[in-house]
Amino acid sequence: MILGWTLACAGLANARPAHGVPPGRFARVKDVATIEGIRDNQLVGYGLIVGLRGTGDSSQTVFPAQTLISALERMGVTVPQTGSNSASNMQVKNTAAVFVVATLPPFSRPGFRVDVTASSAGDARSLEGGILLMTPLYGPDGQIYAQAQGAVVLGGYMSSAGGSSRQLNHPTTARIPGGAVVERPVGFEVKQLRTVSLILNDADFHTAEKMAGAVNLAIGSNRARAIDSRRVEVVPEGNEDIASLIDRVEEVEVEVFPRARVVVNERTGTVVIGGTVRLLPVSILQGGLAVNVQSEFQVSQPPALSGGTTLAVERERVDAQDKPVNRIMLKQGATVEDLVQELQQIGAGAREVIAILQAMKEAGALEADLEVL
Structure with missing residues (x-):
């Protein structure tokens, strides 16, 4: 039997009769x-990745070129001014503007290293092979707490040639293990x-x-x-x-004593039911009416020498099918495992399972918090 949903049960071994006392x-x-x-503290910064193989930001994205000009000027390199906006005249495809984020653990001292994640802020196609230039990382108070720099590591790739391309995972997000050095401790x-x-x-x-x-x-x-x-x-x-x-x-x-909870993800069809969920006696009837309207085009051919015209005629056909009612009986002492087996036997789909759980909650047969993601 192929089901279009996934049902997981946490702690089925601890499931108990509905009249029992919830164990801790x-x-x-x-x-x-x-x-x-x-507690941890979040850091964020804006920087530039260089050394890409023609997969950086295009000239349509202006701010990477502006960042590159500012970095060159701080190093004593003067960029010739051509036109009203020098950034719009630069054709640099080996650089990409990125936002850099990091988590500062508690009690971090100057010299301590933390991992950073860099994500493209423009239209770069891939950050593969790039190096992040020195990027200050700021805390919520606007102070610099760390400096990030180093070669990026990707969990995917993007390759294109001859008009065709292949991509794995997200090549515009990269990690730098130990890429940031703490410069300022948190005052705690x-x-x-x-x-x-x-x-x-x-x-x-x-x-x-x-x-x-x-x-x-x-x-x-x-x-x-x-x-x-x-x-x-x-x-x-x-x-x-x-x-x-x-x-x-x-x-x-x-x-x-954790709260009994049922988590439903309607997008992926995943239902997770905790072992502490209490099920009360309930009878569930599940069925449905399926109406299918089909349009068919047929050719109307007149008799020979009749002077008629050949036409395409649309004909509609309506099929109605009343599905048989499926019944689930949960008696006194039913467990989560019993519910799982019954739902599998009737071949319930993802949306049907969600509807059944919501109906059980409204009927008072499901003593748990129902959370729909």
Whole structure:
């Protein structure tokens, strides 16, 4: 049987009867929460890639030539001014203007190297074989935090000859491993923290309370408390080492209770159902009426010597087919695996599966958050 959709089930082994109590799972604090203030920072810059093999920006894109003129002038090279706009008269096909992005990890110090990604900002066909010239990377505050430079690495290619071309992946986006050097540290010190705030990845009051209790048990005092469904605060003692406290807190195993969720991607026909989803008894009838209208052109040939004219006559044919109704019965204690097997047996397509899940949600038979991408 060939189905036009993909259905994945996470944690089918943990599926349970609908009347059971949702079990939790144990995970480390560092896997389900982050420390407030300890975070990545996004950097962005604008630069120029040179050394391309005729696959750079064309003369229709003006700003790469302007960038090249500015770079040459800073190096003491004067570009002859011809016409009202010198940039429009330059024919340089081996350069490409790019935007460069990078992620600055927490506690990065000057001299630390980070990976960068360069993407074409003009109409360049490929960045293969290029070298990124020194590009300053700016933070949200407008300050320069790193300098990027180096040879680019592509995950694809583009080749053309004789009017034909072949392309693999995206040759206008490239990576430079370790291509940026940090020049300025982010002004954040752990020792300045007065409280250690744990931010849960998924907001849940029950998980927050369990985390606070597990942390208190690990550190031997009642210094952790849940503030809301996402935040748990731990108050350090007077002269306590904050880094040591964070180390102990992050290694604590806590019982978490993830929300039951069904994720549907209508574009790709993918449905992912978590093992914590509860299914209640329900009866599903699935069928449909298919109407097909076909137009056929027939030649009308008059009898010989009748003086008539040969004409093309359009004839329409309407076919209606009422599909048989498919029935799914989910009884008390049905699991996600049962739902998967039933949907596969009736040969449900991607759109039909999405419609069935939405109908189950409206009928109250699907106790989970339904998220459509």
